[in-house]
Each structure stands twice: as C-alpha cells, then as structure tokens.
Amino acid sequence: MVVAVKDGVKTAFKAVVKPGIKRKVLAFACVFFVCQGVFARGGCMSGTKGALNEIHTRYFDLIFPDSCLETARKIAGVCDSYYEEIAAGFGYEPYQRFPVSITDQVESANAYFSMAPYNLIVFYDADPGYSLDMNEKTVEAMFYHELVHAVSLNAKSPFWRGMAFFGDFFTPAGISLTSFWFEGAAVAFESLGAGGRLNDPFFTQKITAAKMKSLAGGKNFPSWRDVSGARDVFPYGNDAYIFGSCFARYLIQKYGKEKYAEFWKNAGTSTTLSFCAGIFKKTYGIKLDDVWNDFSESLWVPRIEPEDYSNFVSDGNLPFSVKKDRKSLVVTADSFFDEACGFWKTVWYDQLSCSVYMDSKKLFTAKNVQRLRFSEDGEKILVSTLASRSNIKTEDFEYDLRRGEKKRIEHSLENFEKVQGLRPEKNGLEWSLVYESKDGRRAEWNLGNRIIHNVHFEEEKDGILKFVFVWAKMNCESLGKIGRIFIDKETLNIKIQLLAEDCPAFFIEAVPCKDGYLVINEEYDANPLRFIKIEESQWENFSPVSPAKKKNDEKKLAGEEGGMNVENTAAGETADKLAEEDFKKSLAGKTPADSSAEGSESSESSESSESSESPVDSPAEKKTEGISKYNPFRYFFKGAVLPVGVVKSFNHDFETEDLLFLGASFVTSNPWTDRLTLFSAGYSPLSGNGGFECALSGGDGRLVYSFSGDFVFDSEGFKNTCVNSALSASLWKGLFAGFSLGAEALWLYGSEENAVKTEVLAEGKVLTAEYRRDGNSADAKAYLKFSTVHSAGARHSQKSGFYLKPFVDFQKSILTCSFDLMGKKYETSEKYVNCGAEAGLYLPFFLPVSAGAALFPAKDCFASGTAAVELFSGEIHRGIPAFSLYAQRIVLRLAWLAKAEYDSGENFDIKKAVSLAQNLEYEDFSDSLRLSLEFTLAPNTSYFASSSGNFSLGGYLEHLLRTDKNSKWKAGLYASLSG
Numbered sequence: 001m002v003v004a005v006k007d008g009v010k011t012a013f014k015a016v017v018k019p020g021i022k023r024k025v026l027a028f029a030c031v032f033f034v035c036q037g038v039f040a041r042g043g044c045m046s047g048t049k050g051a052l053n054e055i056h057t058r059y060f061d062l063i064f065p066d067s068c069l070e071t072a073r074k075i076a077g078v079c080d081s082y083y084e085e086i087a088a089g090f091g092y093e094p095y096q097r098f099p100v101s102i103t104d105q106v107e108s109a110n111a112y113f114s115m116a117p118y119n120l121i122v123f124y125d126a127d128p129g130y131s132l133d134m135n136e137k138t139v140e141a142m143f144y145h146e147l148v149h150a151v152s153l154n155a156k157s158p159f160w161r162g163m164a165f166f167g168d169f170f171t172p173a174g175i176s177l178t179s180f181w182f183e184g185a186a187v188a189f190e191s192l193g194a195g196g197r198l199n200d201p202f203f204t205q206k207i208t209a210a211k212m213k214s215l216a217g218g219k220n221f222p223s224w225r226d227v228s229g230a231r232d233v234f235p236y237g238n239d240a241y242i243f244g245s246c247f248a249r250y251l252i253q254k255y256g257k258e259k260y261a262e263f264w265k266n267a268g269t270s271t272t273l274s275f276c277a278g279i280f281k282k283t284y285g286i287k288l289d290d291v292w293n294d295f296s297e298s299l300w301v302p303r304i305e306p307e308d309y310s311n312f313v314s315d316g317n318l319p320f321s322v323k324k325d326r327k328s329l330v331v332t333a334d335s336f337f338d339e340a341c342g343f344w345k346t347v348w349y350d351q352l353s354c355s356v357y358m359d360s361k362k363l364f365t366a367k368n369v370q371r372l373r374f375s376e377d378g379e380k381i382l383v384s385t386l387a388s389r390s391n392i393k394t395e396d397f398e399y400d401l402r403r404g405e406k407k408r409i410e411h412s413l414e415n416f417e418k419v420q421g422l423r424p425e426k427n428g429l430e431w432s433l434v435y436e437s438k439d440g441r442r443a444e445w446n447l448g449n450r451i452i453h454n455v456h457f458e459e460e461k462d463g464i465l466k467f468v469f470v471w472a473k474m475n476c477e478s479l480g481k482i483g484r485i486f487i488d489k490e491t492l493n494i495k496i497q498l499l500a501e502d503c504p505a506f507f508i509e510a511v512p513c514k515d516g517y518l519v520i521n522e523e524y525d526a527n528p529l530r531f532i533k534i535e536e537s538q539w540e541n542f543s544p545v546s547p548a549k550k551k552n553d554e555k556k557l558a559g560e561e562g563g564m565n566v567e568n569t570a571a572g573e574t575a576d577k578l579a580e581e582d583f584k585k586s587l588a589g590k591t592p593a594d595s596s597a598e599g600s601e602s603s604e605s606s607e608s609s610e611s612s613e614s615p616v617d618s619p620a621e622k623k624t625e626g627i628s629k630y631n632p633f634r635y636f637f638k639g640a641v642l643p644v645g646v647v648k649s650f651n652h653d654f655e656t657e658d659l660l661f662l663g664a665s666f667v668t669s670n671p672w673t674d675r676l677t678l679f680s681a682g683y684s685p686l687s688g689n690g691g692f693e694c695a696l697s698g699g700d701g702r703l704v705y706s707f708s709g710d711f712v713f714d715s716e717g718f719k720n721t722c723v724n725s726a727l728s729a730s731l732w733k734g735l736f737a738g739f740s741l742g743a744e745a746l747w748l749y750g751s752e753e754n755a756v757k758t759e760v761l762a763e764g765k766v767l768t769a770e771y772r773r774d775g776n777s778a779d780a781k782a783y784l785k786f787s788t789v790h791s792a793g794a795r796h797s798q799k800s801g802f803y804l805k806p807f808v809d810f811q812k813s814i815l816t817c818s819f820d821l822m823g824k825k826y827e828t829s830e831k832y833v834n835c836g837a838e839a840g841l842y843l844p845f846f847l848p849v850s851a852g853a854a855l856f857p858a859k860d861c862f863a864s865g866t867a868a869v870e871l872f873s874g875e876i877h878r879g880i881p882a883f884s885l886y887a888q889r890i891v892l893r894l895a896w897l898a899k900a901e902y903d904s905g906e907n908f909d910i911k912k913a914v915s916l917a918q919n920l921e922y923e924d925f926s927d928s929l930r931l932s933l934e935f936t937l938a939p940n941t942s943y944f945a946s947s948s949g950n951f952s953l954g955g956y957l958e959h960l961l962r963t964d965k966n967s968k969w970k971a972g973l974y975a976s977l978s979g
Helices: 021-039 066-089 138-153 158-165 177-189 199-215 238-255 258-267 276-284 288-298 306-310 551-557 571-586 592-611 616-622 909-919
Strands: 002-006 009-013 052-056 060-065 096-103 110-114 120-124 330-338 344-352 357-358 361-363 371-372 378-387 391-402 404-411 422-428 430-436 444-448 450-461 464-473 482-486 494-499 507-513 516-521 528-532 539-542 639-642 648-649 655-662 660-669 675-683 690-697 703-714 717-733 738-751 754-762 765-785 799-819 824-843 851-860 861-881 883-902 925-939 952-959 970-979
Touching: 009 494, 052 066, 060 066, 066 096, 066 138, 110 138, 120 138, 138 177, 138 516, 177 238, 177 258, 199 238, 199 450, 199 464, 238 258, 238 276, 238 288, 258 276, 276 288, 330 450, 330 507, 330 516, 344 371, 344 507, 344 516, 378 717, 422 450, 422 464, 430 450, 444 494, 464 507, 482 507, 648 675, 648 690, 648 703, 648 717, 799 851, 824 909, 851 909
Parallel strands: 060 096, 096 120, 330 371
Antiparallel strands: 002 009, 052 060, 110 120, 330 344, 344 357, 357 361, 371 378, 378 391, 391 404, 422 430, 430 444, 450 464, 464 482, 482 494, 494 539, 507 516, 516 528, 639 660, 648 655, 660 675, 675 690, 690 703, 703 717, 717 738, 738 765, 754 765, 765 799, 799 824, 824 851, 851 861, 861 883, 883 925, 925 952, 952 970
C-alpha cells in the first residue's frame, strides 16, 4: 500500500486487482516475452541463414552469421589495438565494452555507431564499390571510422562516465555537437594514414566546388552552421562529412592533436548556451567564426579562372533542354555510338526526378538506380538498382529500347565494371586497368596510386579500342580528371593519356559524345551533366608501371607497332610531384622542410602501424577458436534508464487523459537496434494514479510492428488498461510503385476520469452533468495501399504519382455510464463497422499541386477533401546563430478544405453511399480557403540536428465559404513535426 496526497487529503493507493485482470495481464506478459524471441532475428539480420555466432575479444563482442566469418576475423584481429590507439589519441584509457553486429543481408556497404540505448556498432558486410575504395583495407577502415565515433563521444568527465549507469548516451557532447563534429572527427582520423576519404580528391572536390562557386560570384561559402548535417535536400547530411572532416584536419594540423582531444573532453564535460561555439572558445581561446573564416581562406582551389568556371557551370552548358529549368542530381550515365543513325545516344539517371533519360527523352521512372550501361549492341540498357526488400538488395534488369520492356536479370557486377573486356581493378592503394580479350589473353597496366572509376567504351577504329575513364591521384590537392586508353587488339600494345591540368570540370564520370564528353560534374548543390571539349594539347602520355608483364612484353608496349608508341614523358610525373608538394605545403602552412620532416615521421609511423597490423590473421584465428552461439537474452538487460515515466491513462475515446510522469523507464534493444523494448512505471501527483507500461517495436523493410500496453491503478485499485498495436507489411515493391497492407488496433478495458455530458433542453437550457464510463472499447482499422508517389524534382515538395487506400473501420464499446452525483447508471452499447477509401494525387508542375479525398474517413463523416497549390517555395538552408536552429525553407501555400458530415449507422454505410449522398443537406457541408505561410526548421545542435528532426512553424488566414457563423474569417498560428 502506498500513501498518496491528493487535494491535501491522504488516500491509500491499493493495488487491488480482479482475478480477470490478473489473467489479462499474465496473457499480455506471455505474448510480450514470446515476441522477444520471435523477433530476435529481425532488422538487418532478416534473411540470415544458420545460427548467429559470437567472438569475444578484450573490449568487443562480435556477433555475425557464418557467412560473415571472414569479416569478423578481420575486425577481431585489429579491434582491441584500434580501440587503445584511438583512445590514446583522445587522451584516456579504454574503459568500455561494445557489441559489434556484422550482417551481409544489407547489400550496400555501410556501418554506424549508436549510443542509444547503449554503445554499439553495426557493420554492413557488402561490396564497398567506389564510395569507400580509397582505403587500403576497407573492412578495417570502416570499423576504424565507427570506433572513432565511439571513442570521441565517450570522452567524458568522471561525472558523466558515472551517468553511463543510466545510459551511455548521457553526455553533454550529445547536446552541444552535431554530425559536423561527429563525422568530421571520424573521417579526419581515418585519413591520418595514406588512405581515407580526405586523401581522395573525388571526396574533397565538393568543398572545392563550394569555394569555386563563391569565387565565381555565386553563393557565399557556407558557414559552419550551414553544414551541420541538418540539410534535407542535396547534398543532404553529407555536407557534414565533407566540410566537418576538412575542418577537423585543419584544426589538428594547425593547433595539434592534443588540443583537438581537449575540445572533445570539454564537450563531454559541460555545455554552454552557445553550445559548440562556446566549447570551441573555451578550448582554443578564439571564436569559432574567426577560425572558420581562416579555414575557408586556406582552402586549395585549382588554377581555373573564376570566369571560366562560371561559364562552365552556367545554364548555357546543359546539354539537354529537359534540365535547363531546374537542378539535377545525375548519378550515372553511359553513351553509345549508333552507326546506323550516325550519332551518339546518351542514357542517364536523375535521382531528383527518379527518371532514366535517353538524351532529353524520359524512358521510365525508377528509384535508387546505381549504374546504367548500354549492351554491346546498343539495343538494351542494363540497369542496377538498390531495392528495399526485407533489407536493401541489389537488383538488375535490362530495358529493351525497341520494345520498351523491362526484364529482370541476375545481378552481376561485371556487367557494369567490365566494358568491351576492360575493367578497373584495385589492389591495396594501387589501381590498374585490366583487359581480357575474347580469346582469353589478359593484360594489366598499373597506374599506381591513381584512383580509377567509371570506364566507358568510346570507339573501335582500325583494330584499336579506345576507352575513357575518370581518375584522381591520392594524397594530392587535385580534382577528379579524365583519362583515356588505346588498346591494340592484336598486340595488346597500349597508349594511356591523362588530362594534364585541372579544368573547369570536376569529374565524377565522363562519357563520350559528339566533339567531346558529357561530364557528371561535381557541384555543391547539384551534380548535373555538362559538356566539355578537350583539345589534343591538353592530354599527356602516361607510362604505367606493369609488374605483371614480362620484360619482353614491356618492350613491345614501348615499341612502334600500330602507332601505339608510349613516351615515358616526365611532364605528367612532374605535374604529379608538384601537386604532391602543394599538398604537403598546405598542411597548416608548414615549410617544405617541415613537410619533409613530417613526411619521414609519417613514414615511420606508417611502418609501425603496418607492423602492428601485420598479425591481423593470426590473432583472429586464435579468437575464432572460442566462437560461441549468440544469445539474444544476454543483451536484454543492457540498456538505458530514464528518470521519467511514460505511462499514459486513456479514456474510452482513446484520448490521453493523464500522464504518469513521476517514475522511471528502461529502454533496451538487440545489438543491431531493429527492436526496441520499453518498461516504464510512473505516478501522477495530480490524479493520484500509478501504473506501468510495456512496449515492443521494430521491423525491417518488409514488416514493421509495434505493441504496447498501459496498466493504470487509482486509489480504488485497478482503473484501466489500454493495449495498442500496429502492423504494416510491404507486399510488393516495383521500381517506383508499391503495394502494402496494415492494421491498427486499440482496446481499452476499465474506467476513466469523470467526463462532462452536455444536453440542450427544449426550452433552451443547457444541462451538464459529470459521469464516468466503465467497460470495454475497441477501435481497429485495416487497410490496403497502392502508391506510385515519388520525388519528381529538386524542390522538396515536387512529387509525382497517386495513392489509393481502401480500408475497413471497426469501433465497438459496451459501457456503463455512472452519474455519481445523481446516483444513476445506464448501459450503452455502440458499434460502427464500415468500409471507406482514401486517395491522393501529386502533380509536379511549376507550382506543385496536391489533392486528396476520403470516403467515410471516420465515424459521422461522410467525406472529406483537400486541394493545395504551392504558390512559393524558397530554399534557405542556413543556420540561425541566435537560436541554434537550421532554416530549411519558407513555403506559401493556398489550400481548399472541405468536409461533409452525417449521422452514421452501425453496419456498412458504404452500401448505401449513393442514397446518403443524395440526402445530404446544405448544413452538412463545410469548406474553406486557407492561405498559410510556413517555415520548416530543424535543431542545429545535438543528435537531432538532422532532417529527421524537422518541424514547421506557420500562420494561416482562413476564409469560411460555407458557414452559419457571424465571422467568415479566422486566423491562427500552428506548429507541427514534419520530419
């Protein structure tokens, strides 16, 4: 028994539970715990075959299926030494243990670290492709990146280390910093050696593009507030990786690694009202704005005239008119010379409009296209996409240009990497071009540390094959450039030519076209197709290092056969050396002597690093001797304790009537975070109610579920329980369309707080009386949904497509209404069963239009509808200094809203929908015109500085078209979550 005080009177709080309630609670608990085991293999582990295993090292628990054993061994061989090395860099000793989940069911290479509900790392074991090929050992580098997150965010003061008892995510750094700092540290640390993204010009050229744009008179160079990671349009949160890591490297090089570690320690100790700016000033003794300005001034820019760059990125240099009125994000392209017609055909994919184009003609709509490639005869296009199934999967199909038909084919990376026998190959931090002829001959040409991407066939003439590719030299201040190779099919003699100097094009991919090349050009807020013509004088011959070839073959490569003479010109090598010297000199303004000294130190550290990593396999093999089976319940009691209750008490209209906030909540998850489990107990001093809640939620790309139960007690004993469940499943997904089903159900048993019943008497008097409802109420809805809605342009609201959602609605209540003051009771029984439907349409006009309609959307509502046009949308994407907010956009919208009400029956009013519509009267209709001005914002500090934290603030002016009210105008302000 607990004594509670309510209105100054002590009352006894008794947990008196009826036998029937005990059975219901016990049944719920059994179902709840069974679900823990049933859903133990969900999320990114969905589809895993065989048992899950564990390897335990000194600091890590590696969880993986049999198919990921090799990757687990690689990580096991280095994880402990990496942890000790990184922790030393941040000035503290390792003190924590981390689970690391490895899965190959997500076919898109990635990994993430999370502090909620506890420290964990999840690793997607997939082909990294071009996005992470700048690392010598990709698996180890990806793990190193995530471990930097873990170490930096756990650089806490002793007090906050103690708070980890309640939850690992309790750290002031989570309030003060954003992904600009989180990802900046991780990418900077991964790039301290020879590999890493900061040593890859394909990665850094986006910040160079932003600098060039500001020099050419475009937008000002972004401030650090503008690239926090909150941006919700291209380049999305990726700007935090690029700008954050370049700035982190600048800080480390100029002020030292120790000072940088001190910044993280200060961030993990306390915060200020100015958040990261205050911590920065405390650490470095100078304003963050001032250092950022110095940083932006120090950025390298290529030797390109701003006017030339401005002309190159102008609207006049867009090859296809379909894109001249808006931005585009071209992901992939290919071209083919049609000898029958005598002209080039170019196929390309724009991610913003989800469209594949042939020149300026749209071929089809598809989401997440990764690669395009013409077949050798040019009659088909091979397409590779990322499809959302239970997890992300790579799927390929071919598109027949003559028939306009698509045919699913087995995924093969070779279809897109190997072109007329030529493909790029990576070995460590060296790249080669490998040619395999149809008669089985093979030749390889090593280009050293020049990254090679996106090989395309240009032409065959007199037995000479000509290819084009893009390349960039590691560890150089440079841009992505273009190269070409000529191969004699008979002798396999070759000539390689590389673009000698930087030009206005920031190459991502290049395909041949008439008189030049079409380039996917790296620009700060778009990646469009641009045209460039390269004069013969701009090419320089390059002699590859070819250890795989015999000496006599090397003599042939330098011979005169077929006009394929390759001069070992010093010009290309000299340009490379100058670029490397510039790169070294840029390191915090060091002198050449300092740079060379640092280079020798770097060499020594690199050697020691290699020696420390040399026994990767042997320790791993020792670790794998102790492989054990994964136990899901081992992590069940590892989680976070929050000093607040989240238990809720509902009434029979399923509205929250009380929040039991005095208490505690425990949140846990499996180590790959697909399933969240919550236990909460709370008490409300306002109502004197107490109770507890259990909740389970999770899922994957096919199935999403949530279950929760609230059990509330008052001074009389049991008050009520509410069970809430939801389930949605994807039945089918095409290239842009999808078919799904779902269900939601609410059930309440028990009593509620006193409600007020109002009754208007015949003589005009109003009678009110308090009453209490006790009994059962249920509300359930099941639906099917077909949708083709997809992005259709650069603007955030530019969507295209429609959706249709038929549903079944069920409501039933059996209640006893007690008028305590009058001593009266009466029984009520209500039921509502009906079918209805919702439909919506999006049109991506210059002024985007959306419309929606619903038939029987709710009880007593016959129909509703809306139509809206976006009159103006202004993209802002700037940080607001005074409020630590990020402004996404401002939107002016005009909408028409309408509703028709009726008195609903019990069973399937949809069968008499026509007669009900005919009997509707003027008073049953209401509609209005609403003009609204809305700002979309996001937090610009803490973990929530991302587009998922978007919210809207706005105001509206509404004109009531059909009303009996005296005033036909109303205005107001509103706020809503819009993430």
